[in-house]
Amino acid sequence: MSNEHDDEEWDRNLIARLKETDKRNQGSPTLLPEDVQTRILKKGKRKNRVFIVLVSLSTLFLVVLLLISYIYSNSLFVTRWFQPNTQAALRITSDVIQFTKPGVTASSFSGKNSFISWTYTFELNELVGREQQRVGTFQDNFIFSKLTGKFNWKDGQHRTPFNFHYPGGTYPEGSDINSIGWNILQKLPEGTVAQLAISLARPMTHDDYYKLIKKYDVTTVWLAIDTGIEKELATRNPVLGNGLVFGYAPDALNYGENGSGSFTIEVNGEGERRAQTFMNELQYLIEHPKWTNTLLSSIQVEPQVRGVTLEQRYSYLEKNGIKIYGAVLTGPTKELLKLQEEKEMNSPFVGTIDWWNWDQQNASGIEYSY
Known part of the structure; x- marks a missing residue:
């Protein structure tokens, strides 16, 4: 002052x-x-x-x-x-990926949010022998409640060698798909493991399939399911591969009642329980059409199946039952080669090959960074 x-x-x-x-x-x-x-x-x-x-x-x-x-x-x-319902987002994304990508499953995830958006990043893996190998990531991007999805494959690309011959379909003239896979396995050394897609001579129930496969020391990674459109697709495509097939990874499903809890299932068998759990997951996706259809449209871009709805597939399965016409397997290469003697199996396609890891001892002497 x-x-x-x-x-x-x-x-x-x-x-x-x-x-x-x-x-x-x-x-x-x-x-x-x-x-x-x-x-x-x-x-x-x-x-x-x-x-x-x-x-x-x-x-x-x-x-x-x-x-x-x-x-x-x-x-x-x-x-x-x-905020998106986290559990719903994770369940829907995991289901859509495993149903449409043979051999690929979404495992661990991380999430982060910014001003008006949420992002979930899933690790994508394939089982080769006893080891999960990372093949890329998948991102769920939410802006408010609007979802977009995107694959980010390792090294920018993903090899999709898994193809299936639908029972009764014709082979292209001069085709050697019934022998080339077996020839590859024969040339591989005994100390290796591999992935193998095989087709079945006839559609099988879960019980029929697991009764056939349990004689071999292999793991079933993925099952190709007849959802009512495959027979028609087979008239235009000698083999059905990425974008045309639909199925599921048995070990990626939650066998708890109503999706609660994570309960195991027998290595082979329990066909009715497997079938019901698969149908439950389809029903869950149908009950969440907004996110499910968005992801399907970004993943399943093959024009021949773009117009096919989950409701159509579910209705067919409910009426005709679940039938398997192919599977992705993994195990020792020489054990997979034994399947050549099965008249019920044909059209082998070999996937990733790795060194023996089928019965490794527990890891010891490993030094970690802290």
């Missing part, structure tokens, strides 16, 4: 002195005394400092306000109102 009073008094004196100086120097430029100039400069600097402080405080206040608004709006609009 004192400084303001002094400034006002000084200003009045300055005006009086300027008038007096003006009278004495009429007709010549008016020069301010040195002490006056100094006082004016100091006053200007002081006001400039005050202005800078006020601007800085205003800017800081605005930044804090924006930060608080961001945190609040993120919590309010995304977390409280538009």
Whole structure:
């Protein structure tokens, strides 16, 4: 308060002195005394400092306000109102991938959210022998509740060697698909494991299939299911592969009642339980059409099946039962080669090959980074 009073008094004196100086120097430029100039400069600097402080405080206040608004709006609009149902998103994505990608399953995932979006990233794996090998990732991107999905394959590409010959379909003239797979397995050394897609001579129930396969030391990774459109597809395609096949990975399903809990199932057998669980998962996807259809449209881009709905497949299976016409297997290469003697199996397609890991000892002597 004192400084303001002094400034006002000084200003009045300055005006009086300027008038007096003006009278004495009429007709010549008016020069301010040195002490006056100094006082004016100091006053200007002081006001400039005050202005800078006020601007800085205003800017800081605005930044804090924006930060608080961001945190609040993120919590309010995304977390409280538009956050996707995490369990539903994970279940739907996992099902759609395993139903449409032979041998590929979505395992662990990570999630993060930003201002108005959520992202879930799934690791994609294939079983080769006893080991899960990562083949890429899949991203669910939610902006509010709108979903988009995208594959990010390892090294930018994914090899899809699994093809199936539908029972009764014709082979292209001069085709050697009934022998080339067996020839590859014969040339592989005994200390290796491999993936193998095989086709069946007739559609089989779960019980029929597992009764046939249990004689061999192999693992069933994926089952190709007849959903009512495959017979027609086979008239235009000698083999059905990626984009045309539909099935499921037995070990990726949850066999708990109503999807609650994660319960195991016998290595072979329990056909009725497997069939019912598969139907339950189809029904679950049908009950969530928005997300399911979005993912299907981004994954299943083959024009020949784009118009086929899950309701059509479900209705056919409910009426005709679940029949298997092919499978993806993994195991020791020489054990897989034994399947050549089965008249019920044909059209082998060899997938990834790796060194022996079928009965490895428990890992020991491993050093980890912490």
